[in-house]
Amino acid sequence: MDKMAVRGGHQLNGVTAASGAKNSALPLLFATLLADGEHVFHNVPDLVDVKSACALLESLGCETCYKDHTLRVFVKPARVAEASYDIVRKMRASILCLGPLLARYMEAKVSLPGGCAIGTRPIDLHLEGMKAMGAEISVDAGYVLAKTVKLQGAKILFEAPTVGGTENVMMAATLADGETLIENAAKEPEIVDLANYLNKMGAKVEGAGTSIIRIRGVNKLKAAEHTVIPDRIEAGTLLIAGAITGGEVTVTRSAPADLEALIVKMRESGFKITTSGDSVTVHRTRGWRGVDITTAPHPAFATDLQAQFMALMTQAEGTSVITETVFENRFMHVQELVRLNADITPKTRVAVVRGTPGKLMGAPVMATDLRASACLVLAGLVAEGETVVNRIYHLDRGYENMEAKLMALGAQVERVK
Numbered sequence: 001m002d003k004m005a006v007r008g009g010h011q012l013n014g015v016t017a018a019s020g021a022k023n024s025a026l027p028l029l030f031a032t033l034l035a036d037g038e039h040v041f042h043n044v045p046d047l048v049d050v051k052s053a054c055a056l057l058e059s060l061g062c063e064t065c066y067k068d069h070t071l072r073v074f075v076k077p078a079r080v081a082e083a084s085y086d087i088v089r090k091m092r093a094s095i096l097c098l099g100p101l102l103a104r105y106m107e108a109k110v111s112l113p114g115g116c117a118i119g120t121r122p123i124d125l126h127l128e129g130m131k132a133m134g135a136e137i138s139v140d141a142g143y144v145l146a147k148t149v150k151l152q153g154a155k156i157l158f159e160a161p162t163v164g165g166t167e168n169v170m171m172a173a174t175l176a177d178g179e180t181l182i183e184n185a186a187k188e189p190e191i192v193d194l195a196n197y198l199n200k201m202g203a204k205v206e207g208a209g210t211s212i213i214r215i216r217g218v219n220k221l222k223a224a225e226h227t228v229i230p231d232r233i234e235a236g237t238l239l240i241a242g243a244i245t246g247g248e249v250t251v252t253r254s255a256p257a258d259l260e261a262l263i264v265k266m267r268e269s270g271f272k273i274t275t276s277g278d279s280v281t282v283h284r285t286r287g288w289r290g291v292d293i294t295t296a297p298h299p300a301f302a303t304d305l306q307a308q309f310m311a312l313m314t315q316a317e318g319t320s321v322i323t324e325t326v327f328e329n330r331f332m333h334v335q336e337l338v339r340l341n342a343d344i345t346p347k348t349r350v351a352v353v354r355g356t357p358g359k360l361m362g363a364p365v366m367a368t369d370l371r372a373s374a375c376l377v378l379a380g381l382v383a384e385g386e387t388v389v390n391r392i393y394h395l396d397r398g399y400e401n402m403e404a405k406l407m408a409l410g411a412q413v414e415r416v417k
């Protein structure tokens with residue numbers, strides 16, 4: 001299993017580019033199931049999760065071809081509407097094939113994704129949405145079995161905004177009879193990206209990016225071409241990488257508007273951040289302050305940047321209170337940061353970080369999930385000596401060529417096979 005060895009104490013400076021968004025690419029790939037033909041996506045990140053999505057599409061009878069960040073998916077009239085445990089267990093987002101398969105073939109069998117390191121992450125809201133559209137749902141031997149004569153438009157009020165649930169229902173509703181209204185929908189930029197692609201395919205989706213999405217069902221969709229939006233979480237992570245070392249880093253090919261909540265908090269902490277077009281720059285800063293954050297659905301502070309921001313706060317002057325409201329178990333990185341000599345008290349959903357610049361000491365640590373891995377690499381950039389992050393495969397699921405990007409900015413990191 002690969003590890004990442006990080007030698008701390010090197011200031012990061014320079015320009016780097018964000019890759020395409022993983023969380024956009026995955027639903028887009030599953031949306032292809034809604035129409036036969038050749039779907040073409042540009043700016044697709046080269047990630048393990050994207051490979052897993054392709055493997056799932058291939059198991060459903062599609063062909064995929066990836067070259068130079070362009071991914072072509074050839075969808076043929078499928079005979080298979082079953083997503084097996086072996087594939088789904090590798091990536092929870094596989095559940096996003098449920099809506100498209102059900103809408104297209106009137107039945108689907110998809111393995112339950114199961115738990116994961118950052119909480120139980122149920123899919124009850126996805127299933128409630130499908131049921132409201134007239135699907136019969138049962139669970140047997142670890143599989144969700146869904147069938148319908150024809151999905152019907154419905155009014156669906158999500159108890160809490162769910163990103164995957166909104167995407168799954170939105171995709172299913174494109175081919176349903178009549179109109180579907182999703183209320184309390186998630187508003188993430190990735191949902192807007194998916195809606196834009198669905199509309200290119202001939203769907204009638206309005207309101208994506210707001211809490212009410214209206215979908216008028218159509219009879220048929222067609223394959224189309226699309227460019228994936230920039231990865232706001234990767235861009236934010238690279239910005240924090242520059243910030244934590246006190247350097248000046250510009251992230252190009254990003255979408256600064258999607259990073260607003262992070263930028264506001266970094267400025268409050270004392271960083272100078274400027275934006276220009278698709279670029280965002282953190283300028284050299286010394287002596288930033290501890291600030292409090294609370295994660296919540298977009299446009300609030302993203303849970304996917306919480307761990308990385310915590311690493312930054314270990315180097316702040318003063319205390320920071322970090323509250324996680326999206327997932328119930330997303331402080332797995334705290335104990336690892338403590339191994340690096342950070343002073344953090346976690347209490348269920350709140351962590352109190354008492355920052356002291358220059359206090360971190362390198363040590364071997366264990367990555368537990370994708371964003372926790374990024375947090376530990378960031379902490380390693382400023383820890384004295386060497387930090388070895390074990391189980392770096394988590395990082396490869398969501399960050400394209402992270403070590404190359406960091407090294408180009410002046411970091412000393414090495415992948416140890």
Ligand code: UD1
Pocket residue numbers: 022023024026093119120121122123124125126127160161162163164165186190303304326327328
């Ligand atoms: C997506 C992102 C993930 C991000 C998360 C929150 C992808 C591939 N992943 O995950 O990176 O951290 O949004 O921004 O886009 N919930 C239920 N029942 C459900 C569905 C969700 O209770 O049926 C709960 C979850 O347990 C969680 C909260 O709702 O507490 C939000 O989850 P959700 O927005 O659905 O996250 P994902 O789509 O899984």
